[in-house]
Each structure stands twice: as C-alpha cells, then as structure tokens.
Amino acid sequence: MRCWHAAVARWFGQLKLAFEPALEAEFERATVRARRYRYRRIGYLQLAMTHVGALGLYALLDNATIVVLATLAVDLFSLGCILVLRRKPGVFVRESVMMAGVLCWVLMAETLSLYAHARYLWIIQTAIALQPFLMAAAIQLRFPYCVAGCVATVATVAVGNALFSAAAPAEQFWMALVQAVAAMYALFGCWRLEQRERVNYLAMRASEHNARELDRLTHHDDLTGVLNRRGLRRALAGLSGPCVVVLADVDYFKRYNDHYGHLAGDRCLCRVARCLSDTLAGDGEVLARWGGEEFLVIIDTDRPEVGAERAERMRSAVRRLGIAHDASPVGAMVSISVGYALGALDSADNLDDLVHRADLALYAAKQAGRNCVRDRPASAVGVEGRYGAGISRA
Ligand SMILES: Nc1nc2c(ncn2[C@@H]2O[C@H](COP(=O)(O)OP(=O)(O)OP(=O)(O)O)[C@@H](O)[C@H]2O)c(=O)[nH]1
Structure with a gap:
C-alpha cells in the first residue's frame, strides 16, 4: 500500500x-x-x-x-x-x-x-x-x-x-x-x-x-581557502623569470593555541590569510599557505624594493588586525615575521630553492625578535626602524 x-x-x-x-x-x-x-x-x-x-x-x-x-x-x-x-x-x-x-x-x-x-x-x-x-x-x-x-x-x-x-x-x-x-x-x-x-x-x-569542489579541495587549503602547495605549483606552472618570494610566519602561534585553544587558532589563521590576501596588488602576485602558520607570496618583479615594500605591508596589515595574543612577548597582539628573497623562477621545480632562501631570511627575522621583515642574505631591512618604531635591526 x-x-x-x-x-x-x-x-x-x-x-x-x-x-x-x-x-x-x-x-x-x-x-x-x-x-x-x-x-x-x-x-x-x-x-x-x-x-x-x-x-x-x-x-x-x-x-x-x-x-x-x-x-x-x-x-x-x-x-x-x-x-x-x-x-x-x-x-x-x-x-x-x-x-x-x-x-x-x-x-x-x-x-x-x-x-x-x-x-x-x-x-x-x-x-x-x-x-x-x-x-x-x-x-x-x-x-x-x-x-x-x-x-x-x-x-x-x-x-x-x-x-x-x-x-x-x-x-x-x-x-x-x-x-x-x-x-x-x-x-x-x-x-x-x-x-x-x-x-x-x-x-x-x-x-x-x-x-569544481574536487579542484578546490585539491588546490586550496581547506581551512583558509587560499592556495595550498599543489595549487601554488599549478599557478606557477609555465611561469619563469625574476620574482620575489615572501615567507610570513605567525609569531608564537603555539602559545596562541595553548592560550586560546585550537579552534581560536584556526579562526586566527583564517583572519591572517584574508588579511594577507587583501594586501596582494593584482595578477602578478600569488598567495599560498605553505604549511602550518606559514604563508607564501610570490611577486612577479625583479625589484627587491617591491619585495621589501610588500613584505612590510603584510606585516603591518596583520598587526593592524589587532588580534589579541596575551601570550605573545611581542606587544600582546598577533604579529608575523616576514622573510623575502629575490630570485629567478625557472620552473615550479626550483620553487623549493627560492623558498629555502626566503626561509633563511624569515629565520633572521625571528632571530631579530619577530614582528619584523628581513631579506636574504645578510642585508637585513630594519622595517620598524625604516617604516616606524619598534624592532631594531639584526
Ligand atoms: N590552530 C591551528 N594551529 C596550527 C595549524 N597548523 C599548525 N598549527 C600550530 O602552529 C604551531 C606552530 O608552532 P611553532 O612551529 O613552534 O612556531 P611558533 O609557536 O609560532 O613560534 P615561532 O614561529 O618561533 O614564533 C604548532 O603548535 C601547530 O600545532 C592549524 O591549522 N590550526
């Protein structure tokens, strides 16, 4: 029936x-x-x-x-x-x-x-x-x-x-x-x-x-929505020439997670990703989540000063978000350290080399006390000194 x-x-x-x-x-x-x-x-x-x-x-x-x-x-x-x-x-x-x-x-x-x-x-x-x-x-x-x-x-x-x-x-x-x-x-x-x-x-x-959903899941980071490594490699496929690689890392993020909880940490990463995405200038720039709390930006330029300017813009934009981070020794607010390096992209294959160089600069920024920008190799850019008050040169 x-x-x-x-x-x-x-x-x-x-x-x-x-x-x-x-x-x-x-x-x-x-x-x-x-x-x-x-x-x-x-x-x-x-x-x-x-x-x-x-x-x-x-x-x-x-x-x-x-x-x-x-x-x-x-x-x-x-x-x-x-x-x-x-x-x-x-x-x-x-x-x-x-x-x-x-x-x-x-x-x-x-x-x-x-x-x-x-x-x-x-x-x-x-x-x-x-x-x-x-x-x-x-x-x-x-x-x-x-x-x-x-x-x-x-x-x-x-x-x-x-x-x-x-x-x-x-x-x-x-x-x-x-x-x-x-x-x-x-x-x-x-x-x-x-x-x-x-x-x-x-x-x-x-x-x-x-x-489309499969493509999105394959090439984008599920949490923040920006490109993941695979997506970045695809975006760079066929591109070659000079570029600036900028690597940004959230400072004391482990402490943030420990203090506010993992979910709050996720929300913080999303806000940081959106903020970094807003700092991109256009077609010649790509943002990706490189891993954990690290974000990578590739800028299609042969001028290191563009890299310095863009890296500083990213750093100050995240700082201006004003996300409270009571466990951070860097001013009780979420901040990022940024390293950048000028290089030549021959293919997506040499991306790792370029990122390695930017990573060394990032390391220098962390060593310099965080919430600052450094380039590669030794010539550090004292960003706060150059653009404002605060962190000293390494
Ligand atoms: N909430 C959340 N945490 C993450 C995610 N991915 C990585 N992490 C955390 O990010 C933290 C990274 O910690 P560390 O590599 O020690 O770096 P840090 O604490 O930021 O210290 P510095 O980078 O030296 O300033 C780890 O505790 C990871 O668990 C994520 O997707 N969500």
Missing part, C-alpha cells in the same frame, strides 16, 4: 517541470545554443520536406497553381524562421516563430484540403494530425509553447473542418479523434523530452559542481 502511495507521489513529483526562476534562466542559457542549432536544422529539413510533400500533392491535386503557391509560402516562412534564428532571438520570439512554422504547415494542409478530391481527404487530414508529432518529436518546443501550439493546431483544424470540409460527420469525428490523440501524444512527448533535458541539466550541473 505504502509502495503504491510512494509511486504515485513520485510520479506527481516528476510531473513538475518548473525550476525556480534563477535556475530557469540558467537552464535557458545553458541549452539555448543546442536549441537554436536544432531549430535551424529543422528549418532546413522543413524546406526539403515541403518540396517532397509538394510533389506528392501535385499528384493528388489537379490544381498545380495552388500547390506551387502553398509550397512557396512554406519556403518563405521556413527561410524567415532560419533568418530569425540566426539573429539569436530571446526565448519568446524563438519558440513563437517555431510554433508559427508548424502552424504554417497546418494552414497549408487545411487550404489544400479545400481543393482535394473527397477520396483523398483522409490523406491530407492525417497529414494535419501529424503536425503536433512534428512539434514534439523533432522540434521539441519548450513545453508551454508546445501546449499553445497544440491548442492552436486543434482549433485551426476544427474551424477548417467545420467551415470547409466536405467529409461526412462520422469521418470528421474520427479525424478529430486522431488529431486529439496525436496532440495528447505530442504534449506528453514534449513534456517527457523537456523533463529529461532538465534532469540531465541538473546532473551535469551537479557533476560540474563536484569537479
């Missing part, structure tokens, strides 16, 4: 076609190219089919002029559709034009049926009944437009039959039945195809999201 209920609920759930509006617009954007391409292809197909159909009608009808005129009308309409589609119209114009293209066929068949011998009428009427099939199976109009198209087709045929058809009432009833079944089938087919397309779209979206 429950199974039965669940199946019905699932089926009704599947009947829903609509995404929320934002997703609807995204779906339209994602599928519009394929749709335009398919519609154009159908336009060309319709041109070819019109001519094949015209040959058949020529054999059925005595009146050649009306066949030529009807063929010409459909030709012009098909070409018009193709031209409109080339101009990349919005969804309303695009779907309406295609729907009108189908109706054009219906009208042509209705007009021709006026001139048909009574014994051929059923052929033409069946052709009319097949129009909604064409819509659903080949054109695959968006569902609301398919509904409008089917209603318009059935109405056109009903009015045409009532006013002009020479068929007997019993024949008219069977023809109407065939058309109704065809229209229902078309609606169902169109709904099913669009439903599939939507489900596929959602699956594609989910897999793209997963791929």
Whole structure:
C-alpha cells in the first residue's frame, strides 16, 4: 500500500517541470545554443520536406497553381524562421516563430484540403494530425509553447473542418479523434523530452559542481581557502623569470593555541590569510599557505624594493588586525615575521630553492625578535626602524 502511495507521489513529483526562476534562466542559457542549432536544422529539413510533400500533392491535386503557391509560402516562412534564428532571438520570439512554422504547415494542409478530391481527404487530414508529432518529436518546443501550439493546431483544424470540409460527420469525428490523440501524444512527448533535458541539466550541473569542489579541495587549503602547495605549483606552472618570494610566519602561534585553544587558532589563521590576501596588488602576485602558520607570496618583479615594500605591508596589515595574543612577548597582539628573497623562477621545480632562501631570511627575522621583515642574505631591512618604531635591526 505504502509502495503504491510512494509511486504515485513520485510520479506527481516528476510531473513538475518548473525550476525556480534563477535556475530557469540558467537552464535557458545553458541549452539555448543546442536549441537554436536544432531549430535551424529543422528549418532546413522543413524546406526539403515541403518540396517532397509538394510533389506528392501535385499528384493528388489537379490544381498545380495552388500547390506551387502553398509550397512557396512554406519556403518563405521556413527561410524567415532560419533568418530569425540566426539573429539569436530571446526565448519568446524563438519558440513563437517555431510554433508559427508548424502552424504554417497546418494552414497549408487545411487550404489544400479545400481543393482535394473527397477520396483523398483522409490523406491530407492525417497529414494535419501529424503536425503536433512534428512539434514534439523533432522540434521539441519548450513545453508551454508546445501546449499553445497544440491548442492552436486543434482549433485551426476544427474551424477548417467545420467551415470547409466536405467529409461526412462520422469521418470528421474520427479525424478529430486522431488529431486529439496525436496532440495528447505530442504534449506528453514534449513534456517527457523537456523533463529529461532538465534532469540531465541538473546532473551535469551537479557533476560540474563536484569537479569544481574536487579542484578546490585539491588546490586550496581547506581551512583558509587560499592556495595550498599543489595549487601554488599549478599557478606557477609555465611561469619563469625574476620574482620575489615572501615567507610570513605567525609569531608564537603555539602559545596562541595553548592560550586560546585550537579552534581560536584556526579562526586566527583564517583572519591572517584574508588579511594577507587583501594586501596582494593584482595578477602578478600569488598567495599560498605553505604549511602550518606559514604563508607564501610570490611577486612577479625583479625589484627587491617591491619585495621589501610588500613584505612590510603584510606585516603591518596583520598587526593592524589587532588580534589579541596575551601570550605573545611581542606587544600582546598577533604579529608575523616576514622573510623575502629575490630570485629567478625557472620552473615550479626550483620553487623549493627560492623558498629555502626566503626561509633563511624569515629565520633572521625571528632571530631579530619577530614582528619584523628581513631579506636574504645578510642585508637585513630594519622595517620598524625604516617604516616606524619598534624592532631594531639584526
Ligand atoms: N590552530 C591551528 N594551529 C596550527 C595549524 N597548523 C599548525 N598549527 C600550530 O602552529 C604551531 C606552530 O608552532 P611553532 O612551529 O613552534 O612556531 P611558533 O609557536 O609560532 O613560534 P615561532 O614561529 O618561533 O614564533 C604548532 O603548535 C601547530 O600545532 C592549524 O591549522 N590550526
């Protein structure tokens, strides 16, 4: 019993076609190219089919002029559709034009049926009944437009039959039945195809999201969101030339963890990472978490003074954050020590060498009392002395 209920609920759930509006617009954007391409292809197909159909009608009808005129009308309409589609119209114009293209066929068949011998009428009427099939199976109009198209087709045929058809009432009833079944089938087919397309779209979206997430996890640090080592190597792949490597390390971070707890330590690292990221000047600069509480910045420059300026900017920015660190001997606030080195990046392979040189400078900064900047090799930059008060030169 429950199974039965669940199946019905699932089926009704599947009947829903609509995404929320934002997703609807995204779906339209994602599928519009394929749709335009398919519609154009159908336009060309319709041109070819019109001519094949015209040959058949020529054999059925005595009146050649009306066949030529009807063929010409459909030709012009098909070409018009193709031209409109080339101009990349919005969804309303695009779907309406295609729907009108189908109706054009219906009208042509209705007009021709006026001139048909009574014994051929059923052929033409069946052709009319097949129009909604064409819509659903080949054109695959968006569902609301398919509904409008089917209603318009059935109405056109009903009015045409009532006013002009020479068929007997019993024949008219069977023809109407065939058309109704065809229209229902078309609606169902169109709904099913669009439903599939939507489900596929959602699956594609989910897999793209997963791929992005995998990429993010592989190349970014989970805690701070900045690049990790692997991400940094990828960002540097293919780059070569002079650069400045800046290595920053949070001072007395073990004490911070011990004093405030590991979670607070995590939050502190996140704030420091965001702060360092804000100090980057643009495309030529990359920030990564090198490990634990160490951050690395690569600056695409051959001028050591740029490295000195950027390193000092990082140091003072972190200090300005004003994160309390009661266990730190360096002014009861979180601070970083920074070392930088100028070098040449031949490939991502010699990155370790450059980092090693920056690490030596960082070591010098730690030796100098922390919360300061040093370069590599011995020529220390007394940053506080140069940019402000406090830490002395090593
Ligand atoms: N909360 C937190 N702590 C971390 C993380 N990664 C590394 N640490 C801690 O960072 C601390 C680094 O300590 P040390 O290498 O001794 O350096 P320090 O205490 O900062 O001292 P100096 O660098 O010499 O100023 C260790 O206690 C690590 O546990 C992390 O992701 N989160």
